[in-house]
Amino acid sequence: MTGSETVRRKLTGVSCELGFPKMAAPLSVEVEFGGGAELLFNGVKKHQVTLPGQEEPWDIRNLLVWIKKNLLKERPELFIQGDSVRPGILVLINDADWELLGELDYQLQDQDSVLFISTLHGG
Amino acid sequence: MPAPTCASCHAARAALRRPRSGQALCGTCFCAAFEAEVLHTVLAGRLLPPGAVVAVGASGGKDSTVLAHVLRELAPRLGVSLRLVAVDEGIGGYRDAALAAVQRQAARWELPLTIVAYADLFGGWTMDAVARSTAGSGRSRACCTFCGVLRRRALEEGARLVGATHIVTGHNADDMAETVLMNFLRGDTGRLARGGGLGSPGEGGALPRCRPLQFASQKEVVLYAHFRRLDYFSEECVYAPEAFRGYARDLLK
Numbered sequence: 001m002t003g004s005e006t007v008r009r010k011l012t013g014v015s016c017e018l019g020f021p022k023m024a025a026p027l028s029v030e031v032e033f034g035g036g037a038e039l040l041f042n043g044v045k046k047h048q049v050t051l052p053g054q055e056e057p058w059d060i061r062n063l064l065v066w067i068k069k070n071l072l073k074e075r076p077e078l079f080i081q082g083d084s085v086r087p088g089i090l091v092l093i094n095d096a097d098w099e100l101l102g103e104l105d106y107q108l109q110d111q112d113s114v115l116f117i118s119t120l121h122g123g
Numbered sequence: 124m125p126a127p128t129c130a131s132c133h134a135a136r137a138a139l140r141r142p143r144s145g146q147a148l149c150g151t152c153f154c155a156a157f158e159a160e161v162l163h164t165v166l167a168g169r170l171l172p173p174g175a176v177v178a179v180g181a182s183g184g185k186d187s188t189v190l191a192h193v194l195r196e197l198a199p200r201l202g203v204s205l206r207l208v209a210v211d212e213g214i215g216g217y218r219d220a221a222l223a224a225v226q227r228q229a230a231r232w233e234l235p236l237t238i239v240a241y242a243d244l245f246g247g248w249t250m251d252a253v254a255r256s257t258a259g260s261g262r263s264r265a266c267c268t269f270c271g272v273l274r275r276r277a278l279e280e281g282a283r284l285v286g287a288t289h290i291v292t293g294h295n296a297d298d299m300a301e302t303v304l305m306n307f308l309r310g311d312t313g314r315l316a317r318g319g320g321l322g323s324p325g326e327g328g329a330l331p332r333c334r335p336l337q338f339a340s341q342k343e344v345v346l347y348a349h350f351r352r353l354d355y356f357s358e359e360c361v362y363a364p365e366a367f368r369g370y371a372r373d374l375l376k
Contacts, residue, residue, distance in 0.1 A: 036358055097346070117349060
């Protein structure tokens, strides 16, 4: 071991002790359900939610996991399929189709509004 | 990824991408395009001539709500007048709430509304009664099979009552695709041969009927209703889980 390697290792050790993990700040978002989807959420259409600060940034993928855990009252298979929404459920982020914004990969910003509209009923 | 700019007005942020053309449009330009396409469907197919009295099959649901709203906007240009006709199949806990929605719509749009009930037309047979009688009968036929036939007849009666010359229903492109698939699955060559047109000219004394929304995808119908803030009834019929159409719908989705 050379002298410089010892120094490097020591410096790395110091930076680990003093370093803080990067945290995404808590986010305030409005989650809304329509077209009948609200029936799975106690009939409540609008939900103002605060997503806790965490290491990974919040995207739609982990928002869905959060919704399933914290908001969904019954029959998750009618809302979620795999890691996405069930086919027939439209997703609008700030009134724009999520297709234009990266779908599950869209990274949520503070004050965003996400609307889930079910199309799975007669017309 | 920020949303692209509207390809039509080049000013507002795009709200959706149209399924067929892939064109990104804002809410306002999309609604205008949607209405223009319905107008084109009606004019190109000569579906509703000037002077027509049009009975709109109104269920309170998303498709008939959008249909009635768009036709009401286009009525002056087409030179037609509209009458709402709603059918009461007698399905407790479902149809009553839907009819309440139609009544609100009729008041808001200031359109005359006529409600025809199965119980009156078909000697007291409500869908609930049909369902009770077909349940456990050993036949694999859901009550929906009967409802479709009876409802079309009821719509015809309602249209005649209001002096209509034409009937329109809100079937969209997804419904049309499901029907084709259902007919394939059942090997119904008769229906496959008869379908695919723009509507029916009216055989055997029946009124001509057509589907102005038949080229609009279901997703676009829902988005139109959203951007126009239209209020509609969105619960599933209590008997729907039994319907054969469900298989076709799952395959298409």
